[in-house]
Amino acid sequence: MTSTVDAAVVGSGPNGLAAAVTLARAGLRVEMHEAADVVGGGLRCQSYFDGDIRHDVCSAVHPMAAASPFFREFDLTARGVELLAPEVGYAHPLDDGRAGLAFPDLDATCDHLGEDGPRWRQLMEPLLQHSTGLVDFFMGGQRSLPDDLTAPLLLAARLLPRRLLRGFRGDVAPALLTGVAAHAVGRLPTLASDAVALLLGHLAHGAGWPLPRGGSERIAHVMADDLRAHGGTIHTGSRITSLGELRHARAVLLDTGPGQLLDLAGDRLPSLYARQLRRFRYGPGAAKADFLVSEPIPWTNPEVGRAGTVHLGGSHTAIARQEGLTVRGTPTGEPFVLLVDPAVTDPGRARDGRRPVWAYAHVPNGDPRDPVALVRSRIEKYAPGFGDTVLAARGVPARDLDTYNPNYVGGDIGAGAMTLYQSLMRPVARFDPWRTPLPDVFLCSASTPPGPGVHGMCGHLAALSALRHRFGIRRAPSLEPVASAAAR
Numbered sequence: 296m297t298s299t300v301d302a303a304v305v306g307s308g309p310n311g312l313a314a315a316v317t318l319a320r321a322g323l324r325v326e327m328h329e330a331a332d333v334v335g336g337g338l339r340c341q342s343y344f345d346g347d348i349r350h351d352v353c354s355a356v357h358p359m360a361a362a363s364p365f366f367r368e369f370d371l372t373a374r375g376v377e378l379l380a381p382e383v384g385y386a387h388p389l390d391d392g393r394a395g396l397a398f399p400d401l402d403a404t405c406d407h408l409g410e411d412g413p414r415w416r417q418l419m420e421p422l423l424q425h426s427t428g429l430v431d432f433f434m435g436g437q438r439s440l441p442d443d444l445t446a447p448l449l450l451a452a453r454l455l456p457r458r459l460l461r462g463f464r465g466d467v468a469p470a471l472l473t474g475v476a477a478h479a480v481g482r483l484p485t486l487a488s489d490a491v492a493l494l495l496g497h498l499a500h501g502a503g504w505p506l507p508r509g510g511s512e513r514i515a516h517v518m519a520d521d522l523r524a525h526g527g528t529i530h531t532g533s534r535i536t537s538l539g540e541l542r543h544a545r546a547v548l549l550d551t552g553p554g555q556l557l558d559l560a561g562d563r564l565p566s567l568y569a570r571q572l573r574r575f576r577y578g579p580g581a582a583k584a585d586f587l588v589s590e591p592i593p594w595t596n597p598e599v600g601r602a603g604t605v606h607l608g609g610s611h612t613a614i615a616r617q618e619g620l621t622v623r624g625t626p627t628g629e630p631f632v633l634l635v636d637p638a639v640t641d642p643g644r645a646r647d648g649r650r651p652v653w654a655y656a657h658v659p660n661g662d663p664r665d666p667v668a669l670v671r672s673r674i675e676k677y678a679p680g681f682g683d684t685v686l687a688a689r690g691v692p693a694r695d696l697d698t699y700n701p702n703y704v705g706g707d708i709g710a711g712a713m714t715l716y717q718s719l720m721r722p723v724a725r726f727d728p729w730r731t732p733l734p735d736v737f738l739c740s741a742s743t744p745p746g747p748g749v750h751g752m753c754g755h756l757a758a759l760s761a762l763r764h765r766f767g768i769r770r771a772p773s774l775e776p777v778a779s780a781a782a783r
């Protein structure tokens with residue numbers, strides 16, 4: 296007979312792990328079930344072509360893991376995860392060979408932007424001065440005010456006039472900022488995409504856009520280690536198909552989308568809530584392409600080769616046009632592409648002249664096209680000769696991404712459209728969206744606030760809700776590494 300546990304967590308993405316760690320740190324008996332053979336969800340790495348070259352299957356770059364309240368306290372660095380800062384946080388090549396570069400240093404970025412430097416400074420500098428408050432506001436699910444009230448006011452002053460790009464004179468800075476806004480994967484510009492541009496944009500000059508040495512899986516491994524160290528058990532290769540399989544748990548936390556909540560709960564959910572879940576909308580898809588290449592990417596503008604992340608989309612108007620088509624479901628031949636050559640920042644990722652290249656293209660939800668040729672031609676436009684360096688390639692169409700991970704419905708890596716409404720009300724309009732009408736069931740995935748990205752906050756906030764409502768524990772547990780806590 297299965298022994299009783301306090302909490303079962305279904306799914307081991309960064310949010311499932313953050314939920315499980317928080318619950319175990321509060322003294323509960325926790326078990327985790329992960330359908331895949333390894334933990335990590337969007338933090339997994341895999342060797343696709345060569346045993347000794349690891350590719351990031353999903354996430355590769357971690358501004359939010361560097362900044363989020365969960366990870367600030369969990370302290371990845373103290374646990375041995377080296378967050379490596381690229382020389383250039385992100386770069387944006389233009390069609391004529393010029394490029395926008397966002398350096399970790401704000402002054403260097405403003406110098407590089409020339410006449411648009413002062414406007415960039417005007418946007419970013421005050422946000423940097425209130426960065427913790429801003430991050431805490433965003434990542435707290437916008438349901439509580441941060442200690443630093445200036446942060447949301449600064450944000451509102453930048454967002455509400457809806458003129459983020461209007462103060463620029465040239466075309467480099469608008470393209471650079473629009474490349475960041477496009478991380479919202481949707482129509483441009485909107486309030487939600489402008490907010491993403493400011494959040495991620497200012498972090499490039501603050502906590503940074505780092506890559507973990509060795510790949511994203513390093514983050515999952517230290518989270519799983521902490522869970523086990525606090526008595527948690529992890530079952531991989533364990534796909535849960537019904538809540539009935541978890542009757543031995545007093546609480547169940549689902550690192551899944553609303554569709555899976557409906558499937559797992561069967562007819563236990565009240566019909567109004569079930570109807571609301573069915574109305575949850577998904578956004579455009581991502582089509583992932585991984586390459587094994589023989590040399591660094593031969594960018595026309597060599598400065599681009601110093602960047603951790605590269606945005607390929609051209610001018611801000613071209614990006615807005617392509618993203619608009621993608622949202623409407625029209626496939627385009629020149630989609631917005633995000634690219635990372637991890638060995639630029641972490642030379643250990645390359646071996647014997649072979650290195651991984653990670654990229655994905657924004658495409659319509661459910662797009663069946665193999666992205667390899669599409670992404671390769673986008674890279675070739677800014678790095679002619681790239682194709683000659685490719686030793687092997689592998690593409691995953693947006694249509695097939697949810698076979699790998701059911702949370703990415705139709706390839707939507709945001710686990711739900713990032714419209715303004717759905718950024719705040721995920722998956723339904725509730726003050727505590729992590730709770731469901733079933734007193735023992737909580738949602739903890741990126742389909743809840745604050746949404747996608749590796750920050751652990753959806754899981755952490757869901758766990759705090761479960762602690763309060765199911766176990767009567769109101770005090771948030773410490774997440775610090777045990778050695779740091781013991782040293783005090």
Ligand SMILES: Cc1cc2nc3c(=O)[nH]c(=O)nc-3n(C[C@H](O)[C@H](O)[C@H](O)COP(=O)(O)OP(=O)(O)OC[C@H]3O[C@@H](n4cnc5c(N)ncnc54)[C@H](O)[C@@H]3O)c2cc1C
Nearest residue numbers: 306308309310330336337353354355356535740741748749
């Ligand atoms: C191609 C790609 C690139 C990305 N790049 C970045 C990036 O660079 N930086 C960044 O911050 N974010 C990035 N993201 C987004 C980030 O990976 C996700 O937002 C994040 O992983 C969401 O975490 P999660 O815990 O909510 O869910 P996930 O990471 O999706 O994990 C959910 C887990 O639950 C498991 N599961 C689901 N159903 C069941 C079930 N019934 N039984 C058992 N297990 C189940 C799944 O197998 C999976 O392991 C990227 C995503 C993709 C796909």
